Amino acid sequence: MSKILEIHDLKREFKVGSEIVRALKGVSFDVGTGEFITIMGTSGSGKSTLLNVLGCLDKPSSGTYLLDGVDLKSLNRNQLAQFRNTKIGFVFQAYNLLPRTSALENVELPLLYNPSINTKERRERAIQALEAVKLADRFDHTPNQLSGGQQQRVAIARALVNEPVMILADEATGNLDTRTSYEIMSLMQELNQVQKKTIVFVTHEPDIASFSSRTIMLRDGKVQKDTPNENLQSAREALNSLPVTEDY
Amino acid sequence: MNALNLLRIAVKALQRNKLRAFLTMLGIIIGVAAVITMMSIGEGSRRSIESNLTSMGSNMITISPSSNSPGVRMSGSSIQSLTVNDVIALRNQATNLTAVSPMVSASGQVIKGALNWSTSIQGASPEYLDIRKLEVSEGISFDESDVRSSAKVCLLGKTVIDNLFPNGENPVGQIIRFNKIPFQVIGVLASKGQSGFGQDQDDIIIAPYTTVQNRVLASTYFQSIFTSAISEAASEAASEEITRILRETHRLRATEENDFSVRTQAELINTLNTTMGMLTALLTSVASISLVIGGIGIMNIMYVSVTERTREIGLRMSIGARPVDILMQFLIEAILISITGGVIGVIIGVSASVLVSGILNWPTVISEPSIVISFLVCALTGVFFGYYPAQKASRLDPIEALRYE
Numbered sequence: 001m002s003k004i005l006e007i008h009d010l011k012r013e014f015k016v017g018s019e020i021v022r023a024l025k026g027v028s029f030d031v032g033t034g035e036f037i038t039i040m041g042t043s044g045s046g047k048s049t050l051l052n053v054l055g056c057l058d059k060p061s062s063g064t065y066l067l068d069g070v071d072l073k074s075l076n077r078n079q080l081a082q083f084r085n086t087k088i089g090f091v092f093q094a095y096n097l098l099p100r101t102s103a104l105e106n107v108e109l110p111l112l113y114n115p116s117i118n119t120k121e122r123r124e125r126a127i128q129a130l131e132a133v134k135l136a137d138r139f140d141h142t143p144n145q146l147s148g149g150q151q152q153r154v155a156i157a158r159a160l161v162n163e164p165v166m167i168l169a170d171e172a173t174g175n176l177d178t179r180t181s182y183e184i185m186s187l188m189q190e191l192n193q194v195q196k197k198t199i200v201f202v203t204h205e206p207d208i209a210s211f212s213s214r215t216i217m218l219r220d221g222k223v224q225k226d227t228p229n230e231n232l233q234s235a236r237e238a239l240n241s242l243p244v245t246e247d248y
Numbered sequence: 249m250n251a252l253n254l255l256r257i258a259v260k261a262l263q264r265n266k267l268r269a270f271l272t273m274l275g276i277i278i279g280v281a282a283v284i285t286m287m288s289i290g291e292g293s294r295r296s297i298e299s300n301l302t303s304m305g306s307n308m309i310t311i312s313p314s315s316n317s318p319g320v321r322m323s324g325s326s327i328q329s330l331t332v333n334d335v336i337a338l339r340n341q342a343t344n345l346t347a348v349s350p351m352v353s354a355s356g357q358v359i360k361g362a363l364n365w366s367t368s369i370q371g372a373s374p375e376y377l378d379i380r381k382l383e384v385s386e387g388i389s390f391d392e393s394d395v396r397s398s399a400k401v402c403l404l405g406k407t408v409i410d411n412l413f414p415n416g417e418n419p420v421g422q423i424i425r426f427n428k429i430p431f432q433v434i435g436v437l438a439s440k441g442q443s444g445f446g447q448d449q450d451d452i453i454i455a456p457y458t459t460v461q462n463r464v465l466a467s468t469y470f471q472s473i474f475t476s477a478i479s480e481a482a483s484e485a486a487s488e489e490i491t492r493i494l495r496e497t498h499r500l501r502a503t504e505e506n507d508f509s510v511r512t513q514a515e516l517i518n519t520l521n522t523t524m525g526m527l528t529a530l531l532t533s534v535a536s537i538s539l540v541i542g543g544i545g546i547m548n549i550m551y552v553s554v555t556e557r558t559r560e561i562g563l564r565m566s567i568g569a570r571p572v573d574i575l576m577q578f579l580i581e582a583i584l585i586s587i588t589g590g591v592i593g594v595i596i597g598v599s600a601s602v603l604v605s606g607i608l609n610w611p612t613v614i615s616e617p618s619i620v621i622s623f624l625v626c627a628l629t630g631v632f633f634g635y636y637p638a639q640k641a642s643r644l645d646p647i648e649a650l651r652y653e
Contacts, residue, residue, distance in 0.1 A: 052647050055566065057565075057566060057646050057647050057650075058647060077570065077571060078570045078571075078572070081565065081568050081569060081570040081571075081573075082568060082570070084565075084566060084567065084568045085567060085568020085569075086568070090566050090567060092563075092650070096559060096560075096562075096563040096650070098264070098560060098563075099264065100264040101260065101264065105260065109564070109567060110567040110568055112253045112256065112257055113253070113564075113567065113568040113569050113570075113573060114568065115250050115253070158567070162567075162568075
């Protein structure tokens with residue numbers, strides 16, 4: 001199994017006033033192609049800092065980070081932007097869709113920053129991505145016409161459209177109720193198992209972590225536990241086992 | 249990242265906020281429309297005055313007497329320095345002149361039957377009509393023999409005819425009296441309307457200068473000499489030639505000042521052009537202020553927009569927009585606002601100019617340079633006032649921007 005992520009002794013320090021805050025104190029782990037890992041940790045554990053580094057939004061103070069075989073240290077701002085565009089698909093807690101813009105146009109957005117893709121191909125790939133997240137009938141809907149779960153599925157389609165090597169989800173179920181969360185996780189599992197997408201999912205909910213193949217626990221800027229999930233749950237089954245209430 | 253995609257992104261962003269984009273444009277629209285209207289009114293007035301002056305004869309040069317003696321200086325009309333010798337000398341010696349005519353005028357009452365009218369009679373030679381670009385519409389003009397014999401014949405302007413012949417009789421052949429002296433009307437002058445200064449050019453009687461000198465004024469001097477240069481361009485040379493010839497005939501020593509003055513029509517046109525130019529510049533600069541205010545409006549809205557769309561900027565950065573892409577997006581948005589405003593402003597400005605000339609009857613001329621210039625100013629306004637907000641946007645930290653509430 002080839003490695004998508006190789007992280008070795010990653011450190012990140014911030015200067016806040018006169019104090020130096022050490023958010024990451026030497027984190028090392030690898031992620032292989034097709035893995036579905038969750039990164040867990042309490043607030044202050046360095047989770048967000050790690051996520052920013054993994055997402056090429058931030059550079060580590062020291063240590064190495066290889067994404068798809070490329071050392072991020074050697075890249076400048078523009079190259080980092082291009083890397084984010086082609087290698088990473090972001091999914092955010094608050095969806096971050098453009099308001100008053102159709103689902104299709106939202107999904108097309110990353111492709112607009114990729115000069116090698118023409119108008120026709122852009123449209124085709126956006127349609128495919130929306131079909132992959134089962135929103136084929138919602139192309140023209142704007143975010144305010146979509147439910148939270150649907151909005152997050154549009155965001156996932158946007159993350160998929162550039163065919164990234166890794167999907168990076170930041171508390172992607174944090175704003176959703178249990179049922180919708182499970183639906184999203186079921187979609188994630190499908191992308192992972194059927195389309196063999198590598199997924200790194202940051203969360204603090206243990207039940208979400210149980211759907212992934214491996215869990216990394218962060219604590220005080222260090223990896224506390226890095227365990228494969230022996231007892232992988234199916235989100236589809238979990239969804240079906242939820243009590244059906246009249247509320248829905 | 250290609251330019252077309254950037255344009256597409258900017259257009260989409262503007263479409264999301266049409267009303268605000270339009271309101272921001274309004275400042276530019278008003279500014280450009282005002283500049284174009286002001287410039288077209290200014291240019292129109294200038295051209296109308298210029299064409300009025302040209303209709304008086306743009307090659308025309310007038311010589312009037314002036315005082316060269318120390319002490320009390322008298323007005324030109326009471327100085328007696330221009331005589332028939334000057335006219336003869338100019339006719340014989342000047343090479344840059346096509347026609348020379350003396351001019352004497354006297355004011356008085358003109359009477360026909362029970363009707364009368366207060367006007368002035370101008371005594372001149374037959375060339376006068378050419379120099380002043382006057383035409384005889386009915387009857388004939390007087391000739392050299394009438395000048396030699398001091399014939400009591402005259403040509404009437406339309407205003408005089410309207411007052412003396414109100415019932416539409418043919419004035420040609422009739423006898424009128426000017427200060428009790430009978431004149432036979434031999435011709436009618438074609439109407440010229442008002443001059444550029446609002447003077448009625450049809451309130452005129454023209455007779456041979458000898459007649460006016462001998463029978464009306466009993467004088468041998470002229471109030472002025474009208475000449476015509478061979479071309480407008482030759483006016484300057486002609487004016488110098490006239491000065492040289494007249495100094496000779498007046499036997500002025502090198503140290504003495506001229507006892508006459510020479511004025512070309514071209515000088516007058518230049519003076520008027522300068523004045524009109526200043527007026528237009530004044531109006532335009534006032535209008536330009538609104539363009540600057542429009543630009544500040546754009547800057548203001550772009551700053552608000554950058555702050556309001558911080559998360560959007562963070563998102564765009566996280567999905568692969570480079571800082572320069574963000575910069576270009578906001579810059580293009582600002583330029584699109586200003587150029588669209590400019591186009592609408594040009595349309596409104598041109599329409600307003602047409603309306604002004606249609607309804608108020610003011611002469612307006614829409615000049616292409618004014619449209620091109622205001623358009624360029626618009627684009628520059630967009631770049632200038634859009635740059636700083638755009639730069640602010642491009643310098644945002646994506647991590648901070650994504651978390652911005």
